[in-house]
Amino acid sequence: MTTVLESLNSALHTALETDPRVYVLGEDILDPYGGAFKITRGLSTRFPERVLTTPISEAAIMGICNGMALRGLRPVAEVMFGDFVTLMADQLINHAAKFRWMYNDQVRVPLVLRLPMGGRRGYGPTHSQSLEKHLLGAPGLKAVAPNSLGSPADLLLAAIADDDPVLFVEHKLLYTRPLLEEKDLLDWKVSDSGGAYPTFTLRTSNIEASHLTIATYGYNFELAREAARELMYEYEIFSEIVLFSQLSPFELNPLFDSLRRTGRLLTLEEGAATLGWGAEVAARTAEQGPSEVRIRRLGARDLPIANAKSLEDAILPSVQDIIQTARILLEK
Amino acid sequence: MTTNLDLYRCMYLIRQFEERALAEFSTGKLFGTTHAYIGQEADAAALFAALGPDDVIFSNHRCHGHFLAYGGDPYRLAAELMGRATGLVGGRGGSQHIHWRNFYSNGIQGGIVPVATGIGLAEKAKASGAISVVFLGDGTLGEGALYESINIASLWQIPVLYVVENNRYAQTTPTELAVAGSMADRFKAFGIETWEAASSDVLTLLPVAREAVDHARSGGPAACILHTYRFSAHSKGDDPRDPAEIAKIRVEHDPLTIHAPRIDSVARASVEAEIDALIDDAFTRAANDPFPTLNVE
Numbered sequence: 001m002t003t004v005l006e007s008l009n010s011a012l013h014t015a016l017e018t019d020p021r022v023y024v025l026g027e028d029i030l031d032p033y034g035g036a037f038k039i040t041r042g043l044s045t046r047f048p049e050r051v052l053t054t055p056i057s058e059a060a061i062m063g064i065c066n067g068m069a070l071r072g073l074r075p076v077a078e079v080m081f082g083d084f085v086t087l088m089a090d091q092l093i094n095h096a097a098k099f100r101w102m103y104n105d106q107v108r109v110p111l112v113l114r115l116p117m118g119g120r121r122g123y124g125p126t127h128s129q130s131l132e133k134h135l136l137g138a139p140g141l142k143a144v145a146p147n148s149l150g151s152p153a154d155l156l157l158a159a160i161a162d163d164d165p166v167l168f169v170e171h172k173l174l175y176t177r178p179l180l181e182e183k184d185l186l187d188w189k190v191s192d193s194g195g196a197y198p199t200f201t202l203r204t205s206n207i208e209a210s211h212l213t214i215a216t217y218g219y220n221f222e223l224a225r226e227a228a229r230e231l232m233y234e235y236e237i238f239s240e241i242v243l244f245s246q247l248s249p250f251e252l253n254p255l256f257d258s259l260r261r262t263g264r265l266l267t268l269e270e271g272a273a274t275l276g277w278g279a280e281v282a283a284r285t286a287e288q289g290p291s292e293v294r295i296r297r298l299g300a301r302d303l304p305i306a307n308a309k310s311l312e313d314a315i316l317p318s319v320q321d322i323i324q325t326a327r328i329l330l331e332k
Numbered sequence: 333m334t335t336n337l338d339l340y341r342c343m344y345l346i347r348q349f350e351e352r353a354l355a356e357f358s359t360g361k362l363f364g365t366t367h368a369y370i371g372q373e374a375d376a377a378a379l380f381a382a383l384g385p386d387d388v389i390f391s392n393h394r395c396h397g398h399f400l401a402y403g404g405d406p407y408r409l410a411a412e413l414m415g416r417a418t419g420l421v422g423g424r425g426g427s428q429h430i431h432w433r434n435f436y437s438n439g440i441q442g443g444i445v446p447v448a449t450g451i452g453l454a455e456k457a458k459a460s461g462a463i464s465v466v467f468l469g470d471g472t473l474g475e476g477a478l479y480e481s482i483n484i485a486s487l488w489q490i491p492v493l494y495v496v497e498n499n500r501y502a503q504t505t506p507t508e509l510a511v512a513g514s515m516a517d518r519f520k521a522f523g524i525e526t527w528e529a530a531s532s533d534v535l536t537l538l539p540v541a542r543e544a545v546d547h548a549r550s551g552g553p554a555a556c557i558l559h560t561y562r563f564s565a566h567s568k569g570d571d572p573r574d575p576a577e578i579a580k581i582r583v584e585h586d587p588l589t590i591h592a593p594r595i596d597s598v599a600r601a602s603v604e605a606e607i608d609a610l611i612d613d614a615f616t617r618a619a620n621d622p623f624p625t626l627n628v629e
Binding site: 023052054055057059060061062063064065066067068069070071072073075090091094095098101102103104106107 | 388390420421422424425429430431436438440443444445446447448449450451452453454455457458464476477480481483484487488
């Protein structure tokens with residue numbers, strides 16, 4: 001049994017082993033501590049020259065990675081909590097995202113920024129957010145998110161091999177999750193779009209006509225499966241799940257294929273729903289997708305994420321929220 | 333070896349280019365904005381005389397002088413200012429956002445500093461022997477990213493030279509309203525070797541530039557603070573300074589006037605004629621080049 005954490009850690013070991021251009025930078029990433037979430041464990045012992053622990057200087061970390069990438073290295077930065085990406089926003093939006101196009105395609109900026117996002121651990125308003133939506137609309141940035149179905153290691157290695165800057169959005173609750181095995185997916189027929197950042201489509205086994213499509217990414221795939229199971233057994237509502245590895249740029253054809261079968265779309269994300277990932281998916285579905293798709297978006301309420309569990313649970317989307325929203329979509 | 337004539341040629345080229353660029357604005361051939369380097373030419377001439385061909389330069393909004401001193405083509409810079417397809421970056425960047433060989437510029441104050449620091453780290457990692465050079469102004473001293481960067485550059489002994497050109501005004505704000513304490517002490521506090529000069533004489537600046545560059549090349553960060561004067565407005569018309577003040581600094585601190593008497597007048601006239609023709613050709617040719625079109629997949 002391999003966890004998402006072990007998978008990501010192994011990818012970093014592999015990248016450092018196989019490519020001398022790869023550097024890993026971040027706060028508190030040296031052994032024996034090995035990073036706040038232990039994703040970098042063991043790296044500094046094996047590759048002390050290329051694993052660089054930094055001061056608490058997010059803007060400089062990102063800017064230094066930009067400079068390294070411009071000059072032919074492949075830096076991988078870890079921000080301790082994804083919430084701190086706001087301190088890197090200038091470096092991402094005005095530098096990393098722009099260099100290639102602004103310099104008329106004469107340069108490349110091959111870097112990865114790993115962003116541990118997400119709540120449900122009681123860390124409160126500034127250590128629990130899913131802020132990726134604020135960066136999804138910045139032309140020149142790519143955003144991908146691992147999940148428990150695809151290989152997080154392969155996804156991270158693909159991001160490191162990418163010639164453009166990639167935001168690698170990790171949900172903290174995924175780290176300890178085991179990668180799914182065949183026995184975990186008996187209810188599902190799984191297909192994928194292929195490519196470096198695949199989109200997975202899960203259809204209920206033995207059911208041709210499902211009732212709705214849940215579009216999601218990252219950790220929320222765990223909630224989507226749980227909700228789909230309850231919808232099936234309790235309400236005889238059959239779902240397809242379209243699980244994205246690539247958040248932006250938006251590539252929605254696998255979703256549109258599913259929507260041609262179901263005609264109902266529920267977008268699910270953990271960031272605040274307003275102007276979020278789901279909003280763009282919904283808008284593009286309305287513009288470019290099959291006609292007459294009913295749509296609902298589900299995300300966090302438009303509030304900071306509270307510390308108290310009772311409040312946090314009420315603010316973030318839950319399995320019951322998914323079920324309730326799905327049932328609304330099914331109403332005549 | 334850099335001769336007096338070489339230094340004059342560099343400064344005269346910058347002066348003529350910038351005067352022409354400002355003039356072209358009034359004819360409508362240039363749009364957007366530009367930040368003239370007029371008055372600061374000795375800084376670029378001295379520093380680039382001290383730098384090597386593989387060194388990597390990151391400049392800022394006021395980048396034309398640095399680019400020309402680097403050896404960049406005035407024609408391709410003019411074309412970029414005019415938004416032509418033949419410009420340095422095909423019209424995508426304009427005045428503040430250019431790239432050619434190891435020269436880069438971006439229009440974000442402070443944002444370029446960590447990038448240049450990362451460039452220095454990359455050159456060190458590759459053992460290329462090149463140093464990274466980044467140009468700041470007095471205004472940039474207000475940006476936090478600078479201090480994050482110089483802390484790391486010192487900790488990791490990155491070969492990067494931080495050049496502060498203090499032209500005494502951040503747009504319209506005089507340094508007295510924006511910069512507390514000592515400029516040099518900012519760098520010294522992080523353990524960075526720092527040089528400082530207050531002169532518009534390129535021959536005074538040259539040994540200072542050489543020492544600072546040599547120090548960075550020996551493996552650690554260096555800072556070089558050059559107190560200078562900007563004769564023109566920050567960009568185009570935004571100059572609330574007293575005209576008498578500007579007239580006075582033009583008389584007392586013009587790097588060309590200071591340096592010209594050192595050169596044989598015949599040789600000087602010849603160089604000036606050559607550069608006048610070069611600049612005229614650059615702007616005339618660029619003005620006839622096509623505008624870029626957007627190709628979307």
